[in-house]
Amino acid sequence: MAFKKKFTPKKKFCRFCANKNLPVDYKRPDILKDFITDRGKIIARRITGTCAKCQRRLTLEIKRARQMALLYYTATHSAEHLKKM
Structure with missing residues (x-):
């Protein structure tokens, strides 16, 4: 009988706390897009791994x-915008 290895998930960490040079700022949409789904929803912190403090700032x-x-x-807003261009 073979034993199954238990899956150990990779430890998540806050990208903003780990790298102090990475600002949470509305003027950096390239960084903010990593935390938004393709439908425009903000991704939960349990999935992204951000700490509570940074998640509140990120949402704001x-x-x-x-x-x-x-x-x-x-x-749909992004698709309409691309059609106009």
Whole structure:
């Protein structure tokens, strides 16, 4: 009888706490896009691995970027925008 190895998930860490030079800022939509699904939803911290403090800041900055039209609210908005160009 063969024994199955138990899957041990990789330890998640906060990218912003690990790298202090990586700012959470609404002016950096390239970084913020990593934390948004293709449908425009903000990804939960249990999936991304960010700490609670950074997740709150991240959520606030994503919402600011959406207000400033640096990020799209939904995937349909991005598709409509690309058709116009």
